[in-house]
Amino acid sequence: xxEKIFEKVESYRNFSIEVLxxxxxxxxxxxxxxxxxxxxxxEYVESLLDNLKVKRYDAKDDRVSSGxxxxxxxxxxxxxxxxLWIVTHLDVVPEGDISLWESDPFKAVYKDGKVYGRxxxxxxxxxxxxxxxxxxxxxxxxxxxxxxxxxxxSDEETGSKYGIQHLINxxxxxxxxxxxxxxAGFPKGDQIEIAEKxxxxxxxxxxxxxxxxxRPDLFKNANRKAMQLLVELDRALHEKFSxxxxxxxxxxxxxxxxxxxxxxxxxxxxxxxDVSYIDCRVLPEYKNEEVIEFVKEFxxxxxxxxxxxVDVIQDESSPPTREDSEIVQRLRRxxxxxxxxxxxLCGIGGNxxxxxxxxxxxxxxxxxxxxxxxxxxxxxxxxxxLIEDAKVFALLPxx
Numbered sequence: 001x002x003e004k005i006f007e008k009v010e011s012y013r014n015f016s017i018e019v020l021x022x023x024x025x026x027x028x029x030x031x032x033x034x035x036x037x038x039x040x041x042x043e044y045v046e047s048l049l050d051n052l053k054v055k056r057y058d059a060k061d062d063r064v065s066s067g068x069x070x071x072x073x074x075x076x077x078x079x080x081x082x083x084l085w086i087v088t089h090l091d092v093v094p095e096g097d098i099s100l101w102e103s104d105p106f107k108a109v110y111k112d113g114k115v116y117g118r119x120x121x122x123x124x125x126x127x128x129x130x131x132x133x134x135x136x137x138x139x140x141x142x143x144x145x146x147x148x149x150x151x152x153x154s155d156e157e158t159g160s161k162y163g164i165q166h167l168i169n170x171x172x173x174x175x176x177x178x179x180x181x182x183x184a185g186f187p188k189g190d191q192i193e194i195a196e197k198x199x200x201x202x203x204x205x206x207x208x209x210x211x212x213x214x215r216p217d218l219f220k221n222a223n224r225k226a227m228q229l230l231v232e233l234d235r236a237l238h239e240k241f242s243x244x245x246x247x248x249x250x251x252x253x254x255x256x257x258x259x260x261x262x263x264x265x266x267x268x269x270x271x272x273x274d275v276s277y278i279d280c281r282v283l284p285e286y287k288n289e290e291v292i293e294f295v296k297e298f299x300x301x302x303x304x305x306x307x308x309x310v311d312v313i314q315d316e317s318s319p320p321t322r323e324d325s326e327i328v329q330r331l332r333r334x335x336x337x338x339x340x341x342x343x344x345l346c347g348i349g350g351n352x353x354x355x356x357x358x359x360x361x362x363x364x365x366x367x368x369x370x371x372x373x374x375x376x377x378x379x380x381x382x383x384x385x386l387i388e389d390a391k392v393f394a395l396l397p398x399x
Contacts, residue, residue, distance in 0.1 A: 001142070002337060003397070008136040009390045014126050016386055019117060021108035023124045024117035028091050030158040031063040036367035038154045042070035045090065045152050048131055049074045051138045052150070057170060059154070059162040069154035071184040073172065076134050076397075078147040084330075084397040085149045085179040087353065088127040089156035089163065092119030095373050100377035105238040114380040121222075122374035125381035126182035126389065127152060129368075133393035145398035146178070156183070156353055164353040168360050175361060178327040180396065181354040182368035182389065183192060189369030189388065192331055195247060195320035195347035196355055197254075200280040200288045201313035202295060204230070208306050210264070210272030219270045223263060224399065225306050226274035230257045233278075233298055240294055243285050247320075248347040254281045277313070290313050318355035320347070327363045334395040339388060367392075383394075 028042060029035020046054060058068040070090070075083070095105035095118050096125055101164045103109045105118040116123075137144060153163035160166075165198050167173065206229065208220030237255040244251045256279045263271035282291055292312060299308045321328060323345055335343045348366075357364040369385040 004140055005136055005394050006391050007130060008140055008340070009394060012106060012132040012135065012390075013383060013387060016132055016227060016384060017110055018116050019131070020033050020120060020124050020128050020381060020386070021117070021214055022113070024108040024119055025056065026327050027106050028119070029094060030091050030155055030159045033059070033094050035178065036067055036124050037061065037064035037066060039064070039066040039068065039070055041090050042072055042152065042154075045127070046072055052076055052134060053104065057167055057172060059166040061162055063277055069156055072152040074134070074152075076148040077143065078144040078272040078397055080146050080387060082146050083149040083174070083177045084144075084146040085151060085173070085177055086126075086130040086393055087151040087153065087164070087179060088123045088130055089153050089353070090127075090301050091154055092122065092159050096375075096377060098375075101366070102378055103161060104381075113384060114382050115327070116378060116380045120378055120379050120381040122379070123183055125370070125386045127370050128266050129182070129386045129390040130393055133390045136390070136394050137214070142398070146397040148397040153353075158355060159312065160177060164356045169330065173357070173360070173362055177362055179328065179354075179357050179362055179364040180331065180393075181352050181357070181366045183352045183354075183365060184348060184350060185239050185370040186370035187369065188341070189335065189367070189385070190341050191346045191367075192327060192343050192345050193366035194323065194345050196318060196351055197248060197347065198282040198286070198288050198317035198347045199239040199316055200276045200282055200291055201282065202292075203313050204276045204278065204299075205309040205311070206274045206306055207308070208272050211270050213268040213270050214242060216270060218317070220272070220306060221270045222306065223271040225304075226276050226378055227357050229299070229302060229308070230276055230278070234237060237280075237294070241286055241291065245283050245285065245347070247345065248283065248349065250349075252300045253283045253286065254349065256345055257397065267322065271292055280332050283318060284317065290318055316355060318358040320363055321358060322387070325363045328397055329366045330399060331365050331367055331392075333399050334392045335399070338391040338395055
């Protein structure tokens with residue numbers, strides 16, 4: 001039976017290239033990214049779901065012309081009503097600097113076994129792989145042990161309010177469901193992500209006094225104060241939150257000063273205001289509240305005669321998935337059978353919608369085979385990765 005499944009999946013190679021190419025050419029950007037949503041792409045995806053039980057859970061959004069953000073659930077009934085979910089997303093990120101692309105980011109190019117274009121790897125590759133996995137079972141007239149449920153959701157790139165969070169709030173998922181989110185991965189497909197670092201984004205606003213750069217004795221340079229504060233705070237955060245966890249790479253919490261807002265237009269003016277941001281990826285051994293309190297106390301001790309404000313921009317955390325959970329063990333078996341790989345467990349510093357499932361108490365694993373080209377110029381998906389992952393997806397509800 002396994003060989004028949006693998007052969008059937010292989011037979012969809014050209015179909016997969018065609019579908020992935022079409023998906024790339026349907027621009028699906030959220031309104032936050034200047035787009036009109038995912039409705040057109042959802043209609044195309046729905047047209048591919050023959051012989052599956054399809055239901056829509058659209059979220060209202062008046063910012064897009066269709067008025068809705070689409071969410072599709074497609075099910076292949078199994079021997080049990082218990083469900084094995086594969087969750088992928090319809091939306092993509094903008095192309096970024098177009099001059100860095102060798103081809104039109106929204107015109108698919110197939111070359112040397114790769115399909116190039118925005119959204120090819122993130123998340124078109126896994127979306128297509130999930131469809132052909134279900135298609136293989138249907139065409140072979142195989143009834144899986146677990147019901148195979150595919151979810152194609154909106155808004156993953158901008159917060160998931162109209163996608164995963166919407167579905168969770170509606171009660172679409174049950175406590176005994178098993179969930180795979182193929183939205184992060186490694187080139188060999190040999191690692192299963194079971195944990196994500198806490199995400200904490202902080203905004204640091206320093207207020208001084210603006211004036212002529214020739215008289216620093218009369219004014220207070222918010223730029224200098226901010227730079228000094230950030231360097232010292234960076235050192236203090238790493239010293240305070242210094243635990244290590246080898247599940248993650250890197251195996252420690254990170255605190256990166258990133259964005260700085262524009263202050264003054266000309267060289268000869270001392271800035272009276274500086275706004276900087278810190279991206280914190282915190283090991284789950286700590287709570288974000290601990291970091292926030294530490295930063296606020298540090299600022300209070302080091303503000304001198306400046307006004308300094310700390311604002312929380314993003315605050316997300318989720319518990320890890322148990323190493324012995326059923327989804328992890330089932331996924332390990334499927335990878336071993338399909339690829340002869342003994343997959344290791346890991347954590348990541350990035351963030352996927354798996355965090356929302358984990359907070360809701362649902363067993364969730366993150367896995368796929370990728371070269372890590374998401375959000376980059378000249379993003380691509382390897383068709384070999386798509387096909388090999390589809391074999392694993394097809395085995396999951398059977399083993």
